[in-house]
Amino acid sequence: GNSVTQMEGPVTLSEEAFLTINCTYTATGYPSLFWYVQYPGEGLQLLLKATKADDKGSNKGFEATYRKETTSFHLEKGSVQVSDSAVYFCALWEYNFNKFYFGSGTKLNVKP
Amino acid sequence: DVKVTQSSRYLVKRTGEKVFLECVQDMDHENMFWYRQDPGLGLRLIYFSYDVKMKEKGDIPEGYSVSREKKERFSLILESASTNQTSMYLCASSLIAGASTDTQYFGPGTRLTVL
Numbered sequence: 001g002n003s004v005t006q007m008e009g010p011v012t013l014s015e016e017a018f019l020t021i022n023c024t025y026t027a028t029g030y031p032s033l034f035w036y037v038q039y040p041g042e043g044l045q046l047l048l049k050a051t052k053a054d055d056k057g058s059n060k061g062f063e064a065t066y067r068k069e070t071t072s073f074h075l076e077k078g079s080v081q082v083s084d085s086a087v088y089f090c091a092l093w094e095y096n097f098n099k100f101y102f103g104s105g106t107k108l109n110v111k112p
Numbered sequence: 113d114v115k116v117t118q119s120s121r122y123l124v125k126r127t128g129e130k131v132f133l134e135c136v137q138d139m140d141h142e143n144m145f146w147y148r149q150d151p152g153l154g155l156r157l158i159y160f161s162y163d164v165k166m167k168e169k170g171d172i173p174e175g176y177s178v179s180r181e182k183k184e185r186f187s188l189i190l191e192s193a194s195t196n197q198t199s200m201y202l203c204a205s206s207l208i209a210g211a212s213t214d215t216q217y218f219g220p221g222t223r224l225t226v227l
Binding site: 032043061093102 | 154
């Protein structure tokens with residue numbers, strides 16, 4: 001079956017530090033992969049996505065590359081800001097099932 | 113921009129009450145979803161609908177029902193609320209994709225407390 005596993009949080013970093021949040025997946029077909037972000041008190045917002053192997057999604061300084069060989073979609077940012085503090089969810093969508101599979105979320109705390 | 117709205121941000125109900133959570137999207141999306149979000153468990157799919165009057169059970173449908181009478185509106189119903197249904201409820205919508213991808217758009221969430 002399909003599933004998404006992401007690193008447990010919370011992750012605490014100082015401002016301007018490098019961020020990596022690991023995400024690996026299991027899928028029966030050829031999924032699309034997503035990162036969503038949830039700021040305190042809000043719903044989820046799409047951060048970036050990639051639809052096929054070797055695609056790189058990017059937005060707001062965040063990047064993730066779809067790696068089929070390692071079934072991974074790790075989220076990275078070169079220099080985090082306090083305003084990046086949020087919960088980050090990795091997700092996959094597979095056409096045959098027409099539903100999303102979400103990871104459990106990773107909370108990021110960025111300290112000034 | 114796609115807009116998904118939910119009828120309440122915060123709701124407090126008593127055990128045994130019937131509770132309605134409403135969700136409306138304005139982009140003519142085919143699919144609509146209800147999730148609950150609990151600490152350490154991430155998002156869990158309760159029900160989804162891919163067309164008017166159609167519904168499919170998700171991973172945790174017990175204790176819930178849904179209604180989709182119009183394309184833009186998807187309601188989640190707790191027939192008899194219980195304390196273990198205290199949670200954040202998130203509605204989402206997506207356009208049916210004919211090819212290879214789809215994106216879900218989320219509402220702001222309703223934090224339900226059942227006393």
